Amino acid sequence: MQWFILSRDQHVLCAPSTDARNSLPIYDDTEDIVLSNNTAITSYEFTVDNTHPDAQKLSLGGYIAYTNKYHQVKLCTLIDHDGDDFTQTWHAEDIGMDLINEQADKVTYKEPHGFAYYANELLADTGWTLGINEISTLSRTLSFDGQEDTKLKRIGDIANEFDGAELEFVVKMDGSTITEQVVNVWKKIGNGKTQQRFVDAVNLSALKTSGTIDSLHTAMAGYGSTPTSTTDTGQEQEPITFADIAYDDGQFFSPQGDKVVYDRVAGKTWARLGAFDPQNRSATKGYLVGNYSYDTSNPNELLNRTITQLKSVNTPKESYEADVVDIKADIGDYVQIAHHNYHPPVYLSARVLEVKNHYTVPNSDTAVFGNYSLLESDLDPRIVAMINGLAKQTEKYPWVRYADDDKGTNMSALPAGKKYMAIVWSNKTSVPSDDPSDYAGKWALIKGADGADGVPGPKGADGKTSYFHTAYANSIDGKQGFSTTDGNGKSYFGQYVDQTQADSTDPTKYSWALFKGADGRDGKDGSDNVPVITVGTAYPTGPKKGDMHWLTNSSGVVTGYYTYDGSTWQANKIDASVISAATFNGMTFNGVTFIGSKFISSFTGVKPDGVADYSVHGTTTMADGSIVTDAYSDATNSQITHTELNQFGLLSNIYNNGTLMGSVQATLGTLTLGSNYQVTSSSPVEWITSSLDALKVLQLANNNLLVWHGAFYPSQVDIATISTPLSKTLSGWLIAWSYFQNGSPTYNNYAFTLLPKAALAYNTTGANYLRVTFTMLNVGTISKTLWYDDTHIVGSDENKGGSRAQAVMTEVYAV
Known part of the structure; x- marks a missing residue:
């Protein structure tokens, strides 16, 4: 994990890393991403060793930057800290002081505007600009009375008025330089497709449920803004309604002259006994009417918003709380939750409203879900058609029931778990009887005895x-x-x-x-x-x-x-869907799609490539988006390898008599290697790890590469443009100095100096200059003054005076 600590003017002060020796230790960190008031906000809390010199580079109002597990660059303002001489815990927010501290004034707009108009006005002089805008076609006439709202709250309120749009704050960086801070506007943040599934006894720890009909309504009266009186009578005006509009979409209707919109489906379900008239589609009796107010003078907009409000209260409020393990979904994404121990089993879709990621504490990420909804499965339309067709063929009706035995014990309309089936043709009614005596003598065995009662075969042989x-x-x-x-x-x-x-x-x-x-x-x-x-x-x-x-x-x-x-x-x-079988033997499947299945393949006596006298056994399991293989020695039964290919990458471990010896993990663009290591045969065994990503590969590729050549003193006007940035080297730039005689380099009397990469990362003054000293034959010991940034070296006029003029910079190498 790599962090950057920046000053208030956004200069990099230091770059802590879990892979760098003697780096500032950062631990017990929590990245908390919350979707609240239509904005996705990130806070980052972490603890540092306050005795480390780089701890003093953390200051209120400064910044910490990092790339999170979703490959998003986060720039968080250091808001507060607490601790003692030994440890300090810092709290940072990603949206900055300009939106957290600055307050928005009350304002009233007289005409409709798009979101960009309101956002640009609010974000002016905050450092943030509007980026992606998915609601550019919408316009609203808005007003805000509060004078104590922060700009963060105000922009969230504005987004809510635009059909509940949602905002994210994105920082773009080039190396360690911040290039852009944008606010993206989405209809909904996250991926609408299911990103992760949680199942009880696997990665779902607990599921709590609750429900209420306390605020349920089946109809809603709508009230808009109150018109301003145009006379001096002082008579109080009534708010506008949509009574002049006749509306009916089949489910929701509002007769002309009525200020209430009705839901036929909910009305039929929740009306008191005898109050609802299903024969009269225009009847308005028996509905549970609520009131809704919205500040608009447009009756059509009021009607649409009232229907939207009614949709949110026309069903019971069922709520769920899930405790899951190893959350990988991002904020706003959707997940599915399955709990089979509920009766009946519960299948849910939910949205990620908060995630807490811990980069220094592995496998401890958690999430909070909301917007739960039950997942339901309808009957296959082919089964419905078959049932309807049978009903039309004859005046007799098929009664089908299932039971545990031929006496009708625990009779059920469903075949799950049942061993017997009975079919009775009735000319009385299409509704099957639930009296077992009506099926006497008709029971037939449809599920044989448990295979465990059969003849056991030898280990590994076919059944x-x-x-x-x-x-x-x-x-x-x-x-x-x-x-x-x-x-x-x-x-x-x-x-x-x-x-x-x-x-x-x-x-x-x-x-x-x-x-x-x-x-x-x-x-x-x-x-x-x-x-x-x-x-x-x-x-x-x-x-x-x-x-x-x-x-x-x-x-x-x-x-x-x-x-x-x-x-x-x-x-x-x-x-x-009608086949119920515990085991399939000797079957071939062609062109089949398997959904929600687990595949387990066992193997034994397998010899690894190139090995003649060694064999292994084990299993390969394919389930939940992963392929996992565990191999064990046929001779000792100790584990040899563990290999896992999942949605995020590859893990391969190798063992010796059950002890982990080496590990390779390729995930999220990073290759991580681990191995046991001994300095000498008598030294204790240590576990060492190292990571390799695209930047390190680039740095390795750039190593010992000639990145500039010429002949500069260099003086103040000499600008050497280096082809490989200093930040993309392993250690820095190696400068070759050549003896300068009779107006040209001799190229046979060299001295070398290093401009270290750390000079760029740790520079705190903004001056970015370095004085290098070297000794050269026929010249003696001299120094050169160099000014530098990530891609340039510039000299000083003092470099061409006296003995300094006898040495010139002729090559620069990336090292």
Whole structure:
């Protein structure tokens, strides 16, 4: 982590770093980013060792600059500090004293303006300018009565009037130089797409819920500004309304002559018993009416804002508080939260309203969420269409229920966790009965026994193949008319699953269910209308429209599901959402999209490349956007490697008998290396780390590079422009001085001096000059005065006088 400490005039005083030896120690830091009053504000609190010399460079009104984990440059004003002679804790804010300390006067505007007009007027002489503006097409007529509002609060209030727009403060830097401070205006800060997911028992520690209907309204009266009286009667004027407007969008309506807007959906849900008339869409009885005021003289704007206000209060207020681990989402981003231990499970979308990042305390970042909303899943439209189609085919209605056993225990309309299914065709009602006795004798096993009761296979070997067996009979016990091949004329269907290929001839092994009912003697022959379900290796003869057939191979394995359309058998797909299986064996998936799944691949006996007598075992897990592989020695079972590829980069660790020996991490543009290190074989083992980013690679690439050549004393008019900036070198510029004789350098009598990079970072006076001294044959010991900045060296006229004139600068190298 790299920081810059700057003076009030924004000169760099020092550059603390966790990677620099003897640097100013910074610890216990907290970056707090809060979205409040339509502005995203960053505060930074940190503690320093006050005994370090560079601690004295921190001063009230100065700055600390750094790049945070979202790759944003933050420039924070040092606001206050507290501590003693040994430690000091500093608090800094990113929006500066000009917006925190300066107050805005009351003001009234007579005509509408865009946000840029108000912002430019407010930000004048603050150092901030308007940047991105996503609401440039909007205009408002505003007034503010407060005289004690800070400019920060006022600009947030202005943004709120522009449909709740949100602001962020951005600093742009070139190296250690600040180039721009802008205020960006967004309709909403953050990414509207889900950036991170939190699941209980993984990275969700706790979830608290609460709810209320205390302030719920299903209708809202709107009141605008009060017109100024044009007479001397002194009669009090009434505020404007939208009563002259007739409005109806299907859900919200306001009859002409009414100053109230009504919500039909909420009104039907929350009206007291008998008060709401669903047949009369214009009825206004039974609504819960609230009042809303907004200072505008435009009835259309008042109507729109009243509808917006009604939308915010027409549902119960459910609130949630989540405690999560390892927040990576930025302020304003959206996350999803899943808690499966709630009954029913809770699935939420939430917005990040505050994050607390700790750069010196790893893995301790936290967040506060808001704007929670429940996530709901609708029925697949294909299932809805299928249900509607079945209802139209016949006057009989299918009743489907699921249970734990063939007695109907714990009967449910949902198949989750159930082992038996019953189908009953009823001519009474389309609503299935919830009386288990109505399904007696109809229960069929749909989920086999737990595989744990089967034959255990040897370690690592494939499981045994399961076979699906079917049979037909004319009695519920399967003993009358039993057959495993001929289903014609049979009324009962039996099934079971085992690991033996041959069908059993023992009827007691089968679970039996009636699938062909008796003919309806008093009505139409049931066989004319009721679809028949068959199972076998061939299609049945004499099918009718609507019949269904499960086609199997010779081993009894189902290979397809077909329906008869009156002329041919048509293949049908089985929606994956209705399949409930603990294990899939020997399957091939082509062109499949897996959502929310975890993939675990085990391996053993794998020999690393180039190794003949060593093998490893382990697992590779792919889940939650990460691929993690852990490998262990086949010989000792001790961990050898841990490799992780996730949304933010790559981590690779190597172990020796379970002890971490080396680590490579590539994340967020930085390569971090770690390793055990011993000075000698008898020295204690130390863990050392080092980081490499684009700047360090550039510095390494620039090392020993010739960045200037010529022949300067240099005098006051000599300006050497260096091709590689001083800030982008590892150590500085190495200057080569050559003996100057008879008007030209000799290039064979050299002296070298270093203009260190630290001279630029630690200069505190703004003078930026350095006097270098060197000794040269035939010249003696002389000094040269050099003025410098990040890309230039300028001399002094004293450099060309006396013995100083016998040495000239001929080359500069980046080192």
